[in-house]
Amino acid sequence: MFGKVRAWSRRHEKLAGAFRVAPLAVLCLIIAVPYSSLGPPGSDAFLSLGGYLALSATLLVPLTWRDRPLVAFAVISLISFGQWLADFAPMPANLAVLIALWTVAYRCSIRWALAAGLVAELGTFLALVQWNTVTPGMFFSGSIFVVTVWLTGLYANTRRRYLEGLEERAERAERERDQQARMAAAAERARIARELHDVVAHNVSVMVVQADGAGFAMDSDPEQARLAVRNISKTGRAALAEMRRLVGVLRENESGATDYTPQPGLGQLEELVNGSAVPALLRIGGVPGELPEGQQLTVYRIVQEALTNALKHGGPGVRAIVEIDYGSELVVRVTDDGRGAAAPASADGHGLIGMRERVGMYGGAMSAGPRQGGGFEVLATLPVVRAA
Structure with a gap:
């Protein structure tokens, strides 16, 4: 119940403020007429009804x-x-000082709450002076109300901060839960990628065996050859359907839409290097050949991740050199002149692990580490697999 009232007051702050003032305003109106003729003992000062109402409203x-x-x-x-x-003379509307004191203690720091409490204590003393009743007992009695209101405001302030801390921790836990869900989704996509590889390898192997069998049986047993061809067609359609399903899951982005954009390759390396936030130079040696799309994507991702690492850890003014050497092996080298060994270690980086997995998938080798004399080097060697 209290939580609902608190949430409603947050949404309607002005209306809640009006409800807070209403009881005291009603009290002022009830005793307006009899009070307007009163004044402090021994004083001839008094307020008219209009002056009383105006001062109360103020x-x-x-x-x-x-x-x-x-x-x-x-x-x-x-x-x-x-x-x-x-x-x-003091009037019921002067109780607004105590309400305002409670609000300061509730919403402000302890320093301002203490200052407001001292001001309220001074007001209590001045009121007793005006009524010629300054005695230790009267001052103590008046101070009890002030201190009680002040302590109540501080308690409410502490409780408010505690509840806000709970809400913040709940929001943090929710963000961490979403992050864990995204990590689990990434792991699932990696598993599906491995499954995709297994599906392709299995079905293609079956199709190759059946195609060889159909070739041998074409002359001696045409019916058996036709059966093998039908099996090849059936297997190929099943593999194609499975590939489409898995690729659709892998390419599904955060908004749930499916991206069919072609994957980048060696043809986009120059664009990648020139568009990088790190000033970089691209050098290509040897004669480029036709490589499979998967291997081209691996080279592209290695260069991309190496430039990203240079930007993150190389420090200000870092520059990089990207070298691609085509020969008996495909050599990819990315060096920079950044901080190298002096760069702080990253606890959440998985880029190097991902690069090693990509290189290892094609039977290559990769090393990454600081260079002598400064800077960082990423070196990957891939066996050349010509595209069919």
Whole structure:
């Protein structure tokens, strides 16, 4: 119940401020007529009914400034002090000082709450002076109300901060849960990628065996050859359907849409290097040949990850050189002149692991580490697999 009221007051701050002032305003109206003729003992000062209502409204209106508690308390205190200087008797609307004190203790720091409490204590003393009743007992009695209101506001402030801390921890836990879900989804995509490889390898192997069998049986047993061809067609269609399903899952982005954009390859390396945030130079040696799309994507990702690492850990002004050498083996070397061994270690980086997995998938080797004399080097060697 309290939580619902608190949530409603957050959504309707101005209306909640009006409800907070309403009981005191009603009290002022009830005793307006009899009070307007009263004044402090021994004083001839009094307020007319209109002056009483105007002063009461002036004291109560600042209580609606919920988002400016210090300003509201200062205004109410100054008005009350002016009332004391004019020798007008305290009125029910002066209780607004205590309400404003509670708001300061509830919403502000302990320093401002202490200052507001001292001001309220001073107001209590001045009121007793005005009524010629300054005694230790009377001052102690009046201080009890001030201290009680002040401590209640501090307690509410502590409870509010505690609840806000709980909400913050709940939000953090929710973010961590979403992050864990994304990590689990990434692991599942990796598993599906391995499954895709297994599906392709299995079905293609079956198709090759059946195609060889159909070739041998074509002359001696045409019916058996036709059966093998039909099996090849059936296996190929099943493999194609499975590939489409798995690739659709792998390429599904965060919004749930499916991306059919072609994967980058060696033809996009120059664009990658020139568009990198790290100033980089591309050098190509040897005669480029036709490589499978998967191997081209591996080279592209190695260069991309190496440039990203240079940007993250190389420091200001880092430069990089990307070298691609075509020969009996495909050599990819990315070097930079950054901090090298002096770069801070990254606890959440998985780029090098991913590069090693990509290179290992094609039977290659990769090394990465600081260079002598400074900088960092990523070196990958891949056997050349010509595209069919």
